[in-house]
Amino acid sequence: MCFAAPGGLRRPIFLIGLIAFGLVSAFSAAVAQADSDEAVELETALRLASLLREARAVIGANQDLINDPERGEKGLTGAVVLEVARENYRKANGVPPLYDGQGAREAALISAQMRAIGDVMAENQSTINREGVGFKGFVPAVFGRLVNERFYELEGDQAVIKVTAPPHLVRNRKARPDDWEIGVIADHLTSEDWPRNKIFAAEANYKGQPAYRVLVPEYYSEGCIACHGGPKGEIDVTGYPKEGGQVGDLGGVISISLMR
Ligand code: HEC
Structure with missing residues (x-):
């Protein structure tokens, strides 16, 4: 009823x-x-890439100073590198690396990256200040790799930053792309119709762990050609064979993985 x-x-x-x-x-x-x-997450990843680039650019801008055999103490400390990088980062991103109201994760990762930059500069003062030696091997790519390695020690369970390249261009075996990076570089970043500077981002595993992964393409400019240009196979100042690259070619990729 x-x-x-x-x-x-x-x-x-x-x-x-x-x-x-x-x-x-x-x-x-x-x-x-x-x-x-x-x-x-994308913003955090791009900011980590940006700070790495700005710090690397300070090393590039001071390469002649670093290579000067006449000068001992050069004053190129971590504090100096960070100060210049911070200012250029602020211009590029509209905010300084650390600011009030920033997300906790970004603040932690950027802080660790700044610490890594400071540590690498501190560890390399004796190399940079060595008198009587011109080229000391302290170039932006080496600096960047050392910063990323230090960052990995500090925050590797949270995020990984690496500079890699298409496999045939890789110099240091530590920079070798993983399978996912190889696939994205081949299918997207180096494909004919991929717009210049376009970023690739996706959910993908990093060493079997779920992550948000971002690839930022980098292209050879004039300044890269002395080492990465032609004639292909000729040994450059750093002792590596040149790749035969040309201005505008995809020379590398900043790869950021933010763990889930
Ligand atoms: C003075 C020579 C020199 C110049 C100039 C130079 N590089 Fe390199 N590059 C190197 C060396 C040496 C390495 C290997 C560093 C290492 O041991 O990790 C390297 C590594 C790299 C890597 C990492 C992958 C790898 O092969 O290990 C990329 C990407 C790269 N360079 C791109 C560039 C770009 C882009 C420029 C210009 C903006 C540039 N390089 C300028 C010498 C140079």
């Missing part, structure tokens, strides 16, 4: 409607959340 009452019939339909509506809104909220999480 009771189940025949009109109210009793309408109620379940109303409930189903509510549940369906609830599911849809929970789903779209989850999608919106995922989108905004991804935007935050």
Whole structure:
């Protein structure tokens, strides 16, 4: 009797409607959340790439000073590198590396990266200040690798920053791309229709661990050609055979993995 009452019939339909509506809104909220999480992660990854680039650029801008055999103490300390990098980072990103209201994860990772820069500069003062030696092997790529290695010691369970390259261009075996990087470089970054400077980002495993992974392409400019240009195979000042690259070619990739 009771189940025949009109109210009793309408109620379940109303409930189903509510549940369906609830599911849809929970789903779209989850999608919106995922989108905004991804935007935050992408921004963090790009900022880590930016700070690495700016610090590396300070080493590049001071290469003649570093290579000067006449000068001992050069004053190129971690504090100096960080100060110049910080200023150029601020111009590029509109915010300094650390600021009030910054996300906790980004703040932790950027802090660790700044510490890594300081540590690498401190560890290499005797090399940089050595008198009587011109070329000391302290070039932006080496500096960058050392900073990324130090960063890995500090934050490797949270994030990994690496400078890699298409496999045939790799000099240091530590820079070799993993399978995922090889695939993205081949299928996207070096494909004919990939827009210049376009970033690739996706959910993908890093050494079997779920991660958000971002690849930032880097191209050879005039300044790279003395070492990475032609004639191919000729030994450059650092002792490596030149790659035969040309200005504008994809020369490398900054690869950032943010662990889930
Ligand atoms: C003075 C020579 C020299 C110049 C100039 C130079 N590089 Fe390199 N590059 C090297 C050396 C040496 C390494 C290997 C560093 C290491 O031991 O990790 C390297 C490594 C790299 C790597 C990492 C992958 C690898 O092969 O190990 C990339 C990417 C790269 N260079 C790109 C560039 C770009 C882009 C420029 C110009 C903006 C540039 N390089 C300028 C000498 C140079």
